[in-house]
Amino acid sequence: MSGPNDNYDPKQVAALSPEVIDGYVADALSAIEAAGSSEELKQARLAHNGDRSPLALANREIGALPPAARKEVGQRVGQARSQVARAIAARQEVLADQELAKALVEERIDMTLPVQVVPQGAVHPVTAIIDKMVDVFVALGYEVAEGPELEAEWYNFDALNLPSDHPARGEQDTLWIEPIEDAKLLRTQTSPVQAREMLTRDLPLYIVSPGKVYRSDEYDATHLPVFHQLEGLVIDKGISMADLRGTLDHFAKAMFGDVATRMRPHYFPFTEPSAEVDLECFVCHGESVGNPDRPCRTCRSEGWIEWGGCGVVNPRVLRACGIDPDEYSGFAFGMGIERTVMFRNGAPDIRDFVEGDIRFSRSLLGGAR
Structure with a gap:
């Protein structure tokens, strides 16, 4: 070893x-x-x-x-x-x-030095004005109602007392969806929402319905094939034209300040009596009428600007939606949202609303009253 x-x-x-x-x-x-x-x-x-x-x-x-x-x-x-x-x-x-x-x-940052701020976006003027308009009616106790943009012919026309031979049903105003036999269309107004609400909600009924609508219109400085409307509907006992007038006066003042309104007789199939609602020109306040020394481009020296339509709900519309016109009555109104923005802010060309230029949105929001 x-x-x-x-x-x-x-x-x-x-x-x-x-x-x-x-x-x-x-x-x-x-x-x-x-x-x-x-x-x-x-x-x-x-x-x-x-x-x-x-x-x-x-x-x-x-x-x-x-x-x-x-x-x-x-x-x-x-x-x-x-x-x-x-x-x-x-x-x-x-x-x-x-x-x-x-x-x-x-590496400290000098907070006193000028910096390049990344530009922020802006709320579209139509969106902003819809919020303002809806807030006015929500404060009065109304509810907001919405409906489909692809609509059935019955809701868009028949329920609203537009006869089968009414010109609005033609291709010159309406965008129909193929196949035509299905009777489907892109809604020409937000009024079908009112018909749907009358059929499904309990009475009394106080609603506003903002939304997008479609027409076979030319694309120019005063027309768009796709635009926005806000319509209101009240169904209750004892409702009269006086209630409609007071509501629209309050609405106009909320949108434009201390401005007067007037109603001119008109015809709408779904209201009777019906009227066009005009606003006193908030630029010249009528002083340009008959005064060539002080012309007004806003109202064309007429003193008034057309805003929308209104009237007492036609009894035929109430019956079509299952409401007894002997017990209930109501009023309806509607106006273009782009037109309201143009009145408030002086936008000269309605095409600016769809061009997507953020400078346009900023200029209107900055000048909103």
Whole structure:
């Protein structure tokens, strides 16, 4: 049986002597202290405490030593590597504080300097005015009602007392959906919502219905094939034309300020009696009428501007929707939303509403009263 091998190479042991290890540590500490940035410290760590550093290579040599020398040399190398690691951590903390302080000084933001603000969007004028119009009626106790834009012919025409030979049913006004036999169309007004509500809601009924409508109209400065309307409907006991007049006066003042209204006799199949609602010109207040020295482009010197239509609900419409006209009566009104915006803000061309120019939206919202 052979005994332990106590013989080993003195040169190999000399390479791991305290003097050599201390020299490795001294070189490492010097490089660490000289590092002036985190990047330089990283290079020093790789050179003196990385996998190919002198101390790492010395640590690998321990396994080749005889057992009698391993413990002492292992402790020596381990303590040296720990000392270098602590020095790296301490230096990293110092450098981090220095770099943070430098960044706070050099990268601070001067709040007094002019900046280029990223342009923000704007609410479309139609959306904004719908909210204002609806708020007026919600404050009066009305409810908001909506309906489909693809509508059945019965709701759009028959229920509203428009006979089969009425011109509005023709292709010159109505956009029909094929096949024609299905009697489907893009609604020409928001009045079908009123018919739907009368058929489904309990009485009394106080609603407003804003929405998009479609007509086979030319695209020009005063017409759009797709535009917006707001219609109102009241069905209750004892409702008269006087209630309608008071409601519209209140609505007009809420939209345009202290402005007068008037009603001119007109014909609508779904109301009887019916009227057109005019606004006193809020630019000249009638002073341009008969006065060539003070012409008014807004009202064309007529003193009044047409706003919408209204009237007492026709008894035939009430019967078609299952309401007894001997017990209930009501009124309805409607006006174009784009036209309301144009009146309030002086927009000259209705096509601007669909061109998508945000400058148009900002100019109207900024000038809204």
